[in-house]
Amino acid sequence: MGAKRPIKLGVLYSRSGDYAVLSEASRAGAMAAIAAVNADPALDLCFQPVECDPKGNADAYGPLCNDILAGGARHVIGCVTSWSRKEVIPVLERHGGTLWYPLPYEGFEASDHVVYTHACPNQHLLPLLDWVLPAHGPRGFLTGSNYIWGWEMNRLARERITAAAGEILGERFLPLGSREVGRIVEEIRHARPDFILNNLVGTSSYAFLTAVQALGRDDPALAPGRCPILSCNLTEAELPALRGACEGLVSAGPYFRPAEGGAFASSIEAAAFAAVRELARLLHGRPGAEAASLAALLGDGTGGMIDPVTHHTALPAIIARVEGGVFCALKTLPAMPGDPYLTHPRPAPAAPQLRVVS
Amino acid sequence: MRHPIRIQNLGGASAIILHRPHPNVQALERQLRAIGLTVSQAWPDLGPEALGADFIFFDADMGHDEQFPWAPGESPLPMVALIGSEAPGRIEWALRAGAHAQLLKPLGDSGAYSALLIARDAFDAQRALSVEIADLRRRLDERQTVVRAVTLLAAHGAKDDAAAYGQLRQMAMAWRVSFEDAAARVVARHTAGQDEDDRRDRG
Numbered sequence: 001m002g003a004k005r006p007i008k009l010g011v012l013y014s015r016s017g018d019y020a021v022l023s024e025a026s027r028a029g030a031m032a033a034i035a036a037v038n039a040d041p042a043l044d045l046c047f048q049p050v051e052c053d054p055k056g057n058a059d060a061y062g063p064l065c066n067d068i069l070a071g072g073a074r075h076v077i078g079c080v081t082s083w084s085r086k087e088v089i090p091v092l093e094r095h096g097g098t099l100w101y102p103l104p105y106e107g108f109e110a111s112d113h114v115v116y117t118h119a120c121p122n123q124h125l126l127p128l129l130d131w132v133l134p135a136h137g138p139r140g141f142l143t144g145s146n147y148i149w150g151w152e153m154n155r156l157a158r159e160r161i162t163a164a165a166g167e168i169l170g171e172r173f174l175p176l177g178s179r180e181v182g183r184i185v186e187e188i189r190h191a192r193p194d195f196i197l198n199n200l201v202g203t204s205s206y207a208f209l210t211a212v213q214a215l216g217r218d219d220p221a222l223a224p225g226r227c228p229i230l231s232c233n234l235t236e237a238e239l240p241a242l243r244g245a246c247e248g249l250v251s252a253g254p255y256f257r258p259a260e261g262g263a264f265a266s267s268i269e270a271a272a273f274a275a276v277r278e279l280a281r282l283l284h285g286r287p288g289a290e291a292a293s294l295a296a297l298l299g300d301g302t303g304g305m306i307d308p309v310t311h312h313t314a315l316p317a318i319i320a321r322v323e324g325g326v327f328c329a330l331k332t333l334p335a336m337p338g339d340p341y342l343t344h345p346r347p348a349p350a351a352p353q354l355r356v357v358s
Numbered sequence: 359m360r361h362p363i364r365i366q367n368l369g370g371a372s373a374i375i376l377h378r379p380h381p382n383v384q385a386l387e388r389q390l391r392a393i394g395l396t397v398s399q400a401w402p403d404l405g406p407e408a409l410g411a412d413f414i415f416f417d418a419d420m421g422h423d424e425q426f427p428w429a430p431g432e433s434p435l436p437m438v439a440l441i442g443s444e445a446p447g448r449i450e451w452a453l454r455a456g457a458h459a460q461l462l463k464p465l466g467d468s469g470a471y472s473a474l475l476i477a478r479d480a481f482d483a484q485r486a487l488s489v490e491i492a493d494l495r496r497r498l499d500e501r502q503t504v505v506r507a508v509t510l511l512a513a514h515g516a517k518d519d520a521a522a523y524g525q526l527r528q529m530a531m532a533w534r535v536s537f538e539d540a541a542a543r544v545v546a547r548h549t550a551g552q553d554e555d556d557r558r559d560r561g
């Protein structure tokens with residue numbers, strides 16, 4: 001095989017700011033995949049990363065993405081929050097570029113210019129609610145960061161919990177980056193819910209989880225065994241930031257690192273790695289394909305992990321609890337296609353385990 | 359009171375795009391399929407299958423009344439106008455045709471989902487209001503019947519108009535019909551059978 005064709009790949013992560021831990025995990029996966037592609041003699045291309053750092057400022061994403069695309073790259077990996085993803089979509093449209101977005105998100109999007117390689121609600125939130133309602137009870141308390149992720153995740157949770165004859169005892173939002181969790185924690189202390197859904201992000205989430213953990217030590221009714229805190233974006237990547245205040249947390253995701261060690265440190269890393277590897281696979285053996293639109297790239301019956309209609313990926317859903325600092329699976333559902341608009345029938349939740357009394 | 363919007367149940371819904379073949383149509387079709395709808399195209403006319411669809415997206419630029427198998431503004435399903443030329447005449451036509459929401463051309467990457475939800479909500483609200491208005495109008499038309507019924511009851515035993523009015527209300531409750539329907543029965547009985555039915559009325 002001759003020389004590898006160099007292909008520019010934008011890498012757009014905030015390496016400082018409120019959600020830098022998530023960015024670093026995702027970036028590590030992307031960089032590992034770039035190194036693997038570049039070292040793979042079976043691929044006829046190599047990636048040249050073009051890195052930009054918006055430093056956690058949502059308004060910087062659009063201009064920086066513009067710089068990347070104007071510099072000749074067609075594909076970009078990164079963005080951590082939905083807020084930043086929505087900032088870059090108009091730029092992608094203008095340049096005919098593609099964002100590979102490898103983080104869990106709230107769904108209700110299927111852009112022509114975005115590939116979604118992490119989970120959406122039918123792959124995280126809904127399986128999590130299916131598990132918690134029968135296991136812990138129907139009364140939930142909802143929290144979230146004050147932007148589209150928190151709003152939409154809590155709206156959906158409210159809809160599903162109410163439909164299951166459950167009850168929402170409270171719903172509170174904090175601005176991104178705020179650590180002012182005292183009021184919410186007080187409300188939870190009085191409301192005494194059966195579970196807490198945590199859609200806070202980054203530093204807010206760490207402050208909240210630490211405070212609720214302390215609450216659970218004082219009041220057994222709010223200890224994690226009775227009233228678990230649920231997340232759809234909490235992974236191994238953020239456990240160090242919690243400094244031990246993570247025991248009993250329950251999270252849903254497509255991958256958790258096995259205790260005996262696994263290929264990836266977290267699903268955040270794995271999804272970014274998979275995205276870059278899949279891009280390399282789609283470009284391999286197709287000189288000039290790096291200039292093609294995403295639709296053309298996916299259109300030739302190339303197969304692979306990306307659904308050409310929704311641009312989402314099929315992923316398993318694992319419900320796992322932190323035990324001894326490690327996520328242990330409580331329930332594992334087989335891979336299911338991403339259903340961003342929740343318009344496809346879902347597999348029926350497992351029937352409650354009733355036994356005939358004789 | 360405002361009813362909650364219907365967000366679910368778009369999966370498996372069908373949409374017909376009434377537009378000549380065009381890249382705009384492809385972009386819209388991709389969006390709708392990604393949302394989970396089945397999509398078909400029609401041009402220049404909507405066939406009878408339109409009556410079985412859940413949404414119509416219609417071209418406001420080249421559209422005209424004869425394309426639709428129903429009278430203007432009387433579509434039995436939500437309609438979304440695809441507007442390219444924002445000329446007042448075309449917007450006026452699209453509104454008269456019964457647009458419940460609109461999308462601007464050129465159609466790109468987004469907009470279809472909100473258009474679906476807004477159109478369905480506007481359609482539901484319009485239909486609920488039409489039913490309510492028809493009912494109110496009918497009841498308004500029955501005012502004269504109510505006056506006649508009260509007069510008849512007052513002439514046949516009730517001590518005054520207020521008592522007759524109360525008696526009519528009791529009858530409506532006993533028969534589980536509207537006040538106006540009860541009045542219509544009273545008038546019909548007094549004018550047709552005269553007093554011979556009265557005993558049954560009170561039974």
